[in-house]
Amino acid sequence: MNPATRPTEIVSSAHDRVYRGLRTRIMLGQIAPGEALTLRGIGKEFEVSMTPAREAVRRLVAEGALSMSSSGRVQTPELSNERIEELAALRSLIEVELASRALPRAHMALIDRLQTINGTIAEVVRDRDAVGYIRSNLEFHRTLYLRAQAPAMLAMAETVWLQLGPTMRALYGRLRRSEAPQFHRLIIAALKAGDEPGLRLAVRSDVTQGLKMLAS
Amino acid sequence: MNPATRPTEIVSSAHDRVYRGLRTRIMLGQIAPGEALTLRGIGKEFEVSMTPAREAVRRLVAEGALSMSSSGRVQTPELSNERIEELAALRSLIEVELASRALPRAHMALIDRLQTINGTIAEVVRDRDAVGYIRSNLEFHRTLYLRAQAPAMLAMAETVWLQLGPTMRALYGRLRRSEAPQFHRLIIAALKAGDEPGLRLAVRSDVTQGLKMLAS
DNA sequence: ATCCGCGTAATGTGATCACAAATCGGGGCG
DNA sequence: CGCCCCGATTTGTGATCACATTACGCGGAT
CATH class of the missing domain: 1.20.120.530 (GntR ligand-binding domain-like)
Structure with missing residues (x-):
């Protein structure tokens, strides 16, 4: 949580872990279409702050894996x-x-x-x-x-x-x-x-x- | 992913302005291959903080428009x-x-x-x-x-x-x-x-x- | 019983800060 | 004269915070 307390492991960056975690979950269909996600919820689940969660989500939105409403709310897309x-x-x-x-x-x-x-x-x-x-x-x-x-x-x-x-x-x-x-x-x-x-x-x-x- | 599929956005958020600005510049070839970019430089140019600049850059990296070294340095890709x-x-x-x-x-x-x-x-x-x-x-x-x-x-x-x-x-x-x-x-x-x-x-x-x- | 408002809680956005790593510079040594 | 090493600066990362906006639920009116 706190950068000072985290051991200096050779670990990929936080946003990358979040990104990969969400990505495989989406690709494998473990998230139902239309299911909503929140940045704070994602951060809590992966034990990171909102910042890496937001970056991972933005990347997935850019790839079309998630859709984002005009208010910024994020969910898996329901495809026509x-x-x-x-x-x-x-x-x-x-x-x-x-x-x-x-x-x-x-x-x-x-x-x-x-x-x-x-x-x-x-x-x-x-x-x-x-x-x-x-x-x-x-x-x-x-x-x-x-x-x-x-x-x-x-x-x-x-x-x-x-x-x-x-x-x-x-x-x-x-x-x-x-x-x-x-x-x-x-x-x-x-x-x-x-x-x-x-x-x-x-x-x-x-x-x-x-x-x-x-x-x- | 592209403006055509994006829902109607009344006001463009900061990261979106930065994203679109960089995107058209890249697509039109106004940035030379291999040219380096810095988050603080982008933020200064678009008069925003690092946060929206980072999001725009991450999105462009996800789309393959920019490449990112292992250290996080960002530049336009030199294609083989x-x-x-x-x-x-x-x-x-x-x-x-x-x-x-x-x-x-x-x-x-x-x-x-x-x-x-x-x-x-x-x-x-x-x-x-x-x-x-x-x-x-x-x-x-x-x-x-x-x-x-x-x-x-x-x-x-x-x-x-x-x-x-x-x-x-x-x-x-x-x-x-x-x-x-x-x-x-x-x-x-x-x-x-x-x-x-x-x-x-x-x-x-x-x-x-x-x-x-x-x-x- | 249903629908409409309103207030509270929750959420996304962007700025700022601390920190670690990388990069670049100059100075010293061979 | 060239190379290497070390320090200062730059840069990316992630956490935290304040704020505006949205969503939600409860209560009351019809």
Whole structure:
């Protein structure tokens, strides 16, 4: 609390801890759409003052992960159907490109890793663990896209995930599925075969699939 | 994230004035790549304390418009060639989609407006006014994309412009051109004809054209 | 019972301060 | 003459505070 009393640990700055904490919580859908947050509440939870809390919140607002009313009140955004469609289209555009760039760099170790993650997904789906599902699903995509060696594109994709986080939870909550995602298997098959058109189609399908039914 | 999505703000708060001031300056390339900024300096310039200056800077860092060293020092980023290529690819992906969505909504008034802006571009090019060129060029694109009715996509595109701002200036400074951009005329022609493939190609060419020679 | 006001509590904003770390300068040593 | 070290200054960070504004709940009037 008091800077003088805090031990001199090698620790990332306060606002960064707050930022990362809130970010993963939002991206994993652990905050419901429309839920309100207060600076003092955040500061209390992370044991910091208002200043780092405000900076973390401002950053998340800039990234579209939180929305801010004209009075400065902050909450997770409730997305309109039009906005969801836009974000899904953006995911499709960017992630298809990322997958395409990752394809020539994909080797067996990567495919093995993807299959392992897919196994984890099957487990959490069986357990009806929505947060675990979102986490594993994002890990699957991120693992693939990291091979593209395109940090700016990956950052853009993650920003889109962030904006979709709260509604994603709502989606997978109502989704009655019991099997591992079929499109992930198609992605892996296309990677193995070096089939770029097939990969692009599989990624686009995987990205679009779930979000379509949210617009109903 | 961008002014279009921000709710109606009656009075601009201090940090917002600082943010917008720095943002347009960066996007127009009025700050050289690698130029350093200090919080106290910014605060003094905008006649505010460090607090709003810090918030504005943090927001711009989150958007990739500024880079921050581990010690917290802030400066405009010096982009590597790989990153420039990535950002150009992102511009191409997003803006082609925006243009495509704007096409069915484009009517004569819009085309007239675009032609007027193109005339302005011809003027500033004749005067060797780099900042004026960037401003008019962005206005051309934004005017077209606003018709797409896709605020999330437009925000993404503007974020990419922001990241390219400082290097854009360097590019157009060394570019020895004296005529209005040819691809803008192709865009307008495709809009008039309702030719979607032609429009997509023209936008992609316009976006890629300039940035390619920066990677030399 | 419902709706409207009003007062209190809560919240965001911005300024200021203390502190630690980094940066830059000059002076001394090799 | 060049390099390194050390001190002063600059700079970012985070806490605290005062203030304006907003949201909320309680009470009364219709």
